Amino acid sequence: MAPPAMQSxxxxxxxxxxxxxxxxxxxxxxxxxxxxxFRVIAALANRDDVDxxxxxxxxxxxxxxxxxxAGLFESFPHIRRVDFNLxxxxxxxxxxxxxxxxxxxxxxxxxQLLGPLIAGASPRVSAVVTDITLSxxxxxxxxxxxxxxxxxxxxxxxxxxxxAYVPVHLDSKAAxxxxxxxxxxxxxxPGVRRIPERCLPPALLDLNKLFTKQxxxxxxxxxxxxxxxxxxxxxxxxxxxxxxxxGKVVADFPPVYAIGPFNSHTSASTTxxxxxxxxxxxxxxxLDGQPARSVVYVAFGNRYFVSQEQLQEIAAGLEASGxxxxxxxxxxxxxxxxxxxxxxxxxxxxxxxxxxxxxVTKAWVDQEALLKHPSVGMFLSHSGWNSVxxxxxxxxxxxxxxxxxxxxxxxxxxxxxxxxxxxxxxSWDGEDELVTREEIGDKVKxxxxxxxxxxxxxxxxxxxxxxxxxxxxxxxxxxxxVGKLKAx
Numbered sequence: 001m002a003p004p005a006m007q008s009x010x011x012x013x014x015x016x017x018x019x020x021x022x023x024x025x026x027x028x029x030x031x032x033x034x035x036x037x038f039r040v041i042a043a044l045a046n047r048d049d050v051d052x053x054x055x056x057x058x059x060x061x062x063x064x065x066x067x068x069x070a071g072l073f074e075s076f077p078h079i080r081r082v083d084f085n086l087x088x089x090x091x092x093x094x095x096x097x098x099x100x101x102x103x104x105x106x107x108x109x110x111x112q113l114l115g116p117l118i119a120g121a122s123p124r125v126s127a128v129v130t131d132i133t134l135s136x137x138x139x140x141x142x143x144x145x146x147x148x149x150x151x152x153x154x155x156x157x158x159x160x161x162x163x164a165y166v167p168v169h170l171d172s173k174a175a176x177x178x179x180x181x182x183x184x185x186x187x188x189x190p191g192v193r194r195i196p197e198r199c200l201p202p203a204l205l206d207l208n209k210l211f212t213k214q215x216x217x218x219x220x221x222x223x224x225x226x227x228x229x230x231x232x233x234x235x236x237x238x239x240x241x242x243x244x245x246x247g248k249v250v251a252d253f254p255p256v257y258a259i260g261p262f263n264s265h266t267s268a269s270t271t272x273x274x275x276x277x278x279x280x281x282x283x284x285x286x287l288d289g290q291p292a293r294s295v296v297y298v299a300f301g302n303r304y305f306v307s308q309e310q311l312q313e314i315a316a317g318l319e320a321s322g323x324x325x326x327x328x329x330x331x332x333x334x335x336x337x338x339x340x341x342x343x344x345x346x347x348x349x350x351x352x353x354x355x356x357x358x359x360v361t362k363a364w365v366d367q368e369a370l371l372k373h374p375s376v377g378m379f380l381s382h383s384g385w386n387s388v389x390x391x392x393x394x395x396x397x398x399x400x401x402x403x404x405x406x407x408x409x410x411x412x413x414x415x416x417x418x419x420x421x422x423x424x425x426x427s428w429d430g431e432d433e434l435v436t437r438e439e440i441g442d443k444v445k446x447x448x449x450x451x452x453x454x455x456x457x458x459x460x461x462x463x464x465x466x467x468x469x470x471x472x473x474x475x476x477x478x479x480x481x482v483g484k485l486k487a488x
Contacts, residue, residue, distance in 0.1 A: 021126035021485040022051040024082070024118060025152075026138055028131040029061050029103035031068070031302040035386055036154045036231050037131070038072050039262035043478065045076045050482060053080040053121065055114070061103050064302060064364055082117055086110045094210055100303060101211055104133045108214070111137035119145055126488045129229065132163065136217040139224050148226045148488060150481075155385045155406045156413050157232050157240040157258065161192045161249045163215065164222045166204070168250060181207050191243030199408035202430055223252055229481065231260035231389055233467035233474045236417040236460065255484075257477040261393040261464050264368045283326055283370060286359045290324055293377035293454075296444055297370060297396075298327040300382040300403055305330050308345060310434055315346045317440025319354055323448055326370070327360045371396050378448050379420070383410045392419045395461020397453045399443065404429045418456040421447055 023044065027037040044050045060066045073081055089106040091097070111134065118125050118141065127148035130138040135151045142149035153160045169187050174180050183205035188194045203211035222228075234241055237258075243249050244256045287295060298318065300306055306314070311329070318325045331340045342360055343351060351360065367387070371379060371394040381387045383400040388410050391398040398420030400411040411422040423443065427433040447453055467474040 020049055020051045021482075021488060022053070022121065022123045023127050023129060023485060024053045024055065024121065024125045026055045026114065026128060026130040026134060027152075028107055028133045029057070029065065030100040031062065031064050032384055032386055033131055033133065033154050034065055034068060036152060036262055038068060039231075039264060040129070040152060040229060040259070041072065041079065042076065043259075043262070044482075045079055047482070050485065051123065052076075052078075053082050053125075055082045055084045055117065057084050057086060057103075057107065061099050062302075067364070082121070084110075084113070084117065087113070097210055101214075104214065105210060107134055108137050111141065114138065115141050115145065118142070118147060127226070127485050132160075132218055133214060134218075135225065136214075136221045139221050143224070148485070149224075150227045150229060151222075151225045152229045154231065156388070156410055157230050157237040157244060157256065158189075158192060158413055159385075159406045159409045160222075160228060160230060160256070161189045161240050161244055162187060162195060162200075162409060163219045164244070164250045164253065165189045165219075167216055167220045170216070183207060184212075189243070189249060191246070191248030192240050193412065195409060195412075199412070201405050201409075202428075223250055223254065225254050227255040227257060227481065227484065229257050229259055231262050231385065232258050233260050233464060233472075234258055235463035235467060235473070236260075236392060236419075237413055239416075255480075257481045258467075259474045259478045259481065261389040261468065261474075263468075264366065281359065283328075283359060283361060283363075283365050284373065287326065287370065287373045287375045290375040292374050294324050295373075295375045296321070296323045296325040296378045296380055296448060297376050298325055298380045299365075299367065299387070300330070300401075301384045301387065302330065302364075303384075306403070306429075311345055312347050313434055313437045314440055315350050316437035317444065318358065319350065320437060320441035321444040321448075323444055324357045325354075325359075326376075327358065328365055328367075329360055329362055331362075368393075377454075378444070380444065383407045383414055383422075385410050388414055388419060389464075391457070392417070392460050393464045395458040395464075397421070397447060397450075397457040399423065399447050401426050401435070402428050418460040420457060421450075421453060 025037060025041055027034055041052060041054060045052055056069060073079060086106050087110040089109060091102050094102060118128060125147050127150060128138060128142045129150045129152050132151050132153050139149045166184055166187060170180055184200060186194060186196050203209040206212060241256060241258055244253050247253055331345055368390045370376060371390050376396055379391045379396050379398045381398050381400060382403040384407060398414055400414045400420060400422040402408040402411050414420050415422045426435045466472050469475060
């Protein structure tokens with residue numbers, strides 16, 4: 001379903017309440033980045049004191065993005081869509097690059113077109129909220145227009161501290177006459193922790209990579225933002241949040257609003273439209289028939305896929321564990337390209353052998369709802385930040401198997417915050433070593449039976465609920481953010 005047509009500035013002005021702050025959201029691409037935007041937008045849209053517009057680039061990279069944009073505008077028809085047409089972009093300049101990174105770069109190169117959109121909106125834009133991937137381009141535009149510019153940071157506060165400090169780290173090495181490159185190297189973040197090179201996003205091992213240049217550019221401008229919204233809560237990352245707020249990481253760092261864990265905005269009707277027609281058995285219905293805390297939920301995100309060889313080891317490990325499992329699988333980076341048959345991917349006879357105690361699907365699922373289902377006892381995950389916070393909110397132990405990007409940094413929070421267990425020695429994308437079926441099966445069975453891990457995760461879930469409840473730390477942070485918007 002296509003989103004509603006863009007309204008003209010005159011129509012925007014006619015329907016808006018001039019007494020409310022007008023916030024323009026400028027997201028980037030990839031569901032890991034869009035979901036936090038949709039959830040923050042929904043939280044503000046449910047209030048009556050903020051006016052919202054959303055800059056939307058079409059077509060989206062993936063079908064899931066298109067579905068969720070449609071669902072957002074359907075659920076909140078008073079939110080206005082502002083179409084943004086990108087300038088021509090020659091992707092051949094970056095052969096083999098991730099399609100989502102290419103979209104980020106295309107957005108950055110078209111950023112100068114955002115100025116007229118912001119300046120021409122009616123009522124006047126009070127503040128812009130943009131993605132960290134675009135911040136080095138959007139912040140100067142907002143400053144020139146005398147508009148607040150806040151950044152929605154879609155990873156953890158620990159990763160935000162890394163983003164802010166890496167430029168300082170590189171400059172310090174250069175000033176001291178040390179060798180800079182080929183990568184960032186180990187990073188000792190003041191007041192937070194030391195991040196060894198092996199735990200950094202792999203792109204940071206090469207300063208010439210597209211992502212690395214974007215990362216450093218964005219990091220250099222963090223202190224010029226008016227604030228950072230982060231999907232975390234004080235009890236989960238007390239050390240990183242304190243170091244950022246106290247200026248230990250970088251002096252004069254802007255306010256950090258820890259407002260998580262975010263709740264989904266997706267309605268049941270929208271979720272149903274994202275499921276294949278007439279499914280044999282929906283994941284939620286299948287979970288209804290399973291005993292309490294008996295199911296291992298397995299998913300490695302909507303952006304990263306696992307090699308076929310590793311998928312077959314995971315399949316054999318789940319089978320050997322003897323545990324019930326629900327596995328959401330993907331075999332390509334972009335969902336529109338995923339044509340593989342499950343039987344071919346998982347090996348001959350696997351689906352038949354696990355029928356009854358295992359369900360495998362390639363459909364989009366409402367992961368937040370599944371994790372809250374009483375039959376789910378553990379989450380085997382890549383430790384993408386949305387997954388970490390959803391597990392934390394549900395009080396479900398997470399077995400972290402980082403696959404790429406910020407996942408190993410996130411996994412440090414999984415371990416320190418009581419969310420679950422981090423398999424530090426398990427390989428990730430780009431490394432030759434396969435994690436064997438024996439290791440996977442044994443660890444799944446071990447964590448499922450570990451009562452201490454379960455108790456810690458449940459306690460973290462209780463802290464998450466306290467944070468978003470009225471008078472909780474995240475609730476107060478959101479109120480403080482809205483207060484700053486109203487002060488313009």
